[in-house]
Amino acid sequence: MERESPLSPEGADPLLSLEGVGRRYGFRGPWVLRGVDLAVTPGALIRVEGANGTGKSTLLRVLAGIDAPTEGRIVGRPRTAYVPERFPAALPFTAAEYLTHLGAVHGLDRPAAVVAADEWLERFGAAEYARTPMAQLSKGSSQKVAVAQALLADPELLVLDEAWTGLDAEAREELERVVVERTAAGSAVVFVDHDPRRLAGVPDATYAVVGGALELGAGKGTGAPAAAVTGPCVLVEARGRRGTRVPPEAGELAIAVEETGSGAHRFTVPEPQSDALLRALLGARPPWHVVSVGQADDPDLDDALAALEVESS
Amino acid sequence: MTALLRYQAALLVRSQRWLPPVILYAAFLGVGVQSGQPVLDSLGYTAAALLPVAAWLVRICATNEPPAARSCTGAAAGPGRAHLACVLVALAAAGVLGTAATVIVTIISAPTSTAHDIRVEPLPAGAAGLLAALACALLGTAVGALTNWPLLRSPGRAVPALLLGALLALVVVGSPARAAITALVDGSQRGTIPVPALPVLAAALCAAAATALACALTTRRA
Numbered sequence: 001m002e003r004e005s006p007l008s009p010e011g012a013d014p015l016l017s018l019e020g021v022g023r024r025y026g027f028r029g030p031w032v033l034r035g036v037d038l039a040v041t042p043g044a045l046i047r048v049e050g051a052n053g054t055g056k057s058t059l060l061r062v063l064a065g066i067d068a069p070t071e072g073r074i075v076g077r078p079r080t081a082y083v084p085e086r087f088p089a090a091l092p093f094t095a096a097e098y099l100t101h102l103g104a105v106h107g108l109d110r111p112a113a114v115v116a117a118d119e120w121l122e123r124f125g126a127a128e129y130a131r132t133p134m135a136q137l138s139k140g141s142s143q144k145v146a147v148a149q150a151l152l153a154d155p156e157l158l159v160l161d162e163a164w165t166g167l168d169a170e171a172r173e174e175l176e177r178v179v180v181e182r183t184a185a186g187s188a189v190v191f192v193d194h195d196p197r198r199l200a201g202v203p204d205a206t207y208a209v210v211g212g213a214l215e216l217g218a219g220k221g222t223g224a225p226a227a228a229v230t231g232p233c234v235l236v237e238a239r240g241r242r243g244t245r246v247p248p249e250a251g252e253l254a255i256a257v258e259e260t261g262s263g264a265h266r267f268t269v270p271e272p273q274s275d276a277l278l279r280a281l282l283g284a285r286p287p288w289h290v291v292s293v294g295q296a297d298d299p300d301l302d303d304a305l306a307a308l309e310v311e312s313s
Numbered sequence: 314m315t316a317l318l319r320y321q322a323a324l325l326v327r328s329q330r331w332l333p334p335v336i337l338y339a340a341f342l343g344v345g346v347q348s349g350q351p352v353l354d355s356l357g358y359t360a361a362a363l364l365p366v367a368a369w370l371v372r373i374c375a376t377n378e379p380p381a382a383r384s385c386t387g388a389a390a391g392p393g394r395a396h397l398a399c400v401l402v403a404l405a406a407a408g409v410l411g412t413a414a415t416v417i418v419t420i421i422s423a424p425t426s427t428a429h430d431i432r433v434e435p436l437p438a439g440a441a442g443l444l445a446a447l448a449c450a451l452l453g454t455a456v457g458a459l460t461n462w463p464l465l466r467s468p469g470r471a472v473p474a475l476l477l478g479a480l481l482a483l484v485v486v487g488s489p490a491r492a493a494i495t496a497l498v499d500g501s502q503r504g505t506i507p508v509p510a511l512p513v514l515a516a517a518l519c520a521a522a523a524t525a526l527a528c529a530l531t532t533r534r535a
Contacts, residue, residue, distance in 0.1 A: 025534075064388040068532035082388030084381040091382060092327035101323065104316035106389045149385055159388065 014039040015157055015188050016063065020072035022212075023058050032058045034212040036072070040157065045183045045202060046190045049217065050209035056192045057085075057161055059209060063190055064159040078156035078188070081106065083163035087146035089134035095121060095145050096130040099152060106153035113152065120148035123178075124171045140166045147175060151182075158182055160191035164198060176202075176272040184249055184276040201255075201270045233296035234274040236267040238281050240288045247284040253277045268296055317390055317398035324377045325370075325402055334369040335410060338362060342414060352422035352433055353501035356442030357494045359418045360411070363446050364453040364490055365479035367407035371457025372475060374399040374406075392531035396463070400524045404454045411446035415439060431504025441500070444509045445493040451516035452482050452490040455523035463530045489515035 017039040024031045032055040040046065040063070050056045061067035062074070064082040091098055096117050103113025121127045126144040129137060137145065143166040150158060158179070164172050176199055179189050191199070206217030233255070240246070242263045251257060253276055256268040269277045274293070281288040325331055341362045346355045375396070378386065386395045419439035426433055456478040458464075465471040482488050493512035500507040 061384070064384070066384050066387045066392055066532065080388045082385055084384050087381045087385075088379050089382070090379050092324065092329075097323075101316070101320040102385065102389065105320055105386060107316075146381070146385065153389075 012041045012043075014041050014076060015078040016040045016074065016076040018062065018069070018072065018074055021062060021069040021074065022071040023055075023062060023067060024070050031070075031212050033062070033069075033209070033214075036214045038063075038207070038214060040188045040190065042156070042186045042188060043183050044188045045179065045199070045204050046188070047199070047203040047206040047217075048190060048192045048209060049206060054209045055212055056209050059214070060159050060161045060190065060192060063157070079107065079153070080157045080159065081150035081153070081155035082159045083146050083150045083161065085162035085165050086139075087142045089137055089142040089145060091134045094131050094133055095126065095137065095141075098134055098145065099148055102149045103152040106155070108153050116152045117148070120151050121145075124148060124174055125168075126171075140168055140171070143167055144171055147171075151178060154182075154185070154187070156187050158187060158189045160189065160193075162192055162194065164193055164195070173272075177275050180253070180273045180276045181279070184253060184273075184280065199272055202272055232271045233268050234271050235292075235294050235296040236269060236274065236277060236281070237264065237291040237293075238267065238288045239264045239291055240284070241286050244286065244288075247280050247288070249280040250277055250284070253280060264291070314394065314398065317386075317395060318402060320386070321374060321377070321398045321402040322405075325374055325406060328373070328377055330373045330377070331370065331406065334366045334373070338366045338410065338414070342418070346418055346422070348421035349423045351425055351427050351429065351501050352419060352435060352438045353441070353497045353506070354427060355418050355422045356415060356438065356445060357497035357501070359414050360442065360445035360449045360497070361483055361490070361494050363407060363411045363414070364449040364456070364483055365476070366410065367404070367450045367453025368457035368460070368475050368479045370403040370406050371400055371454055372461045372471065374403040375457070375461040387531070393528040396528045396531045397524065400454060400458055400527065403457065404450060404520070407450040407453060408447070411450050412443065415442045415446050418442070426504035427501045433501070433504060433506060437506045441497060441506050441508060444513050445497050448493040448509060448512040448516040449490045451513070451520040452488065453479060455516070455519040456482050458520070458523040458527040461527075463534045464527060466534070489513070489519065 018036050021033060021036040022031055023033040036059065048056050048059060058067060062069055064080055065077060066082065099117030100110065100113045103116050104110055108116060118130065121130050124144040124147060126141055129141050134142065134145065147163055164175060167175065179199060180202060183189055208215045208217055240263050246257055246265060250267065253273045254267040254269045258266045260266050267277060278290060281290060342359060345358050416439065419435055419442060423429065424433050424435045425431065457475065460474040460478050461471050465474055482490050484491060489512035493509040496507035496509045
């Protein structure tokens with residue numbers, strides 16, 4: 001089993017670490033998790049895999065602080081938000097009222113919570129349901145409320161247990177973009193999803209829960225860029241002031257950066273991360289000028305990716 | 314914590330699940346307390362009936378959120394703090410209910426001893442009644458905290474345990490609630506007004522210990 005975390009860029013202090021964590025239910029129950037070590041650093045995106053009933057959800061609940069480990073310990077407790085797989089919303093509130101309450105629980109003051117509730121419902125295409133009683137929401141709409149709840153107060157650690165389940169296609173993509181945004185902003189995200197294409201290529205690390213232990217995913221998504229390219233990519237051409245360096249955030253998001261002229265750069269970025277890259281470029285000081293954005297399908301790029309794959313293997 | 318308390322209080326009020334215990338309490342007092350009866354006897358009855366109501370209110374608050382929503386709140390604020398807010402809101406609701414009932418009963422009752430021969434001042438009698446009601450609300454909260462999530466999760470066990478616990482808390486020798494009620498009834502017979510402060514203190518300790526145990530177990534028994 002893997003004891004070393006690959007997620008310690010420049011010795012960043014982990015937001016939260018699990019040390020020899022084990023969890024079982026009842027005094028004589030079987031161990032659901034055993035001997036789990038995991039460090040979650042700021043900005044880390046971690047995918048957890050495993051067959052049904054292997055303890056993925058338990059691991060996520062321990063990370064979210066909803067479950068205490070039976071043995072071992074947890075160091076650190078960042079501001080945490082959790083999204084469950086199903087959110088049966090038998091609550092006597094409208095969506096906006098519930099989100100305002102939860103925003104306040106997450107530490108926002110009331111006016112900020114009201115604004116954040118509206119913004120996040122709008123972002124997930126559920127603004128029209130803001131005044132609808134939760135009990136009347138469809139399954140997908142209540143899942144949107146559950147997702148919005150977690151994002152209200154910019155959590156430092158976002159734990160998503162199959163949060164995409166039940167969302168419509170647009171909301172699923174939006175949630176992928178939000179995850180990338182959050183990690184680019186320095187939050188850590190840990191997620192489980194049954195769809196292997198979910199955020200394909202983006203996670204910094206993939207772990208599998210096998211027999212209660214945590215194994216670092218073999219060969220995929222371990223931070224090597226070439227291995228990460230499995231989904232569609234976007235090409236972004238942008239120009240910075242002469243002599244400026246590529247903003248580090250943008251450099252991290254892109255899987256390939258190529259200088260094409262004085263100050264002009266071509267970034268290749270996995271599709272879910274393209275918005276975050278543009279935000280990083282436009283938000284840099286001084287800001288970069290975005291010349292063009294397009295699908296990455298030209299032969300040059302394919303060659304470049306092929307070269308990268310050869311390099312890494 | 315303020316946000317959690319507001320959220321839990323709004324849940325309780327909006328859910329309207331507080332209606333059955335309040336109606337039952339009112340009906341119980343309507344049957345058992347009549348105007349013109351000796352004040353301390355009636356106040357003892359009022360306090361005793363509050364104990365199961367307080368335990369019931371804890372059950373309502375502890376089960377108001379579906380588990381998925383409880384997980385969201387727990388991740389945001391810590392499951393222990395979230396549960397503490399549940400219990401405190403239930404206790405506050407029982408306190409409001411008990412205070413209202415005590416005030417009304419004090420006003421409509423006769424300011425006399427059981428034999429109607431010695432005068433009992435209504436104001437200090439009402440204060441003694443408030444203390445007894447507080448002791449019962451606190452002990453009922455302790456019973457509710459010990460017989461609901463996270464200690465007992467299936468309704469099939471929780472509800473009988475709650476009823477049995479409430480009954481025992483009223484009749485077992487050494488129970489602070491029983492001590493407070495007995496003090497009122499004895500005082501009524503002698504025509505003196507007791508100050509059941511010690512039972513209140515003991516009941517508060519019970520409630521604090523039970524709540525601490527329940528909050529500590531929120532992350533252990535999911």
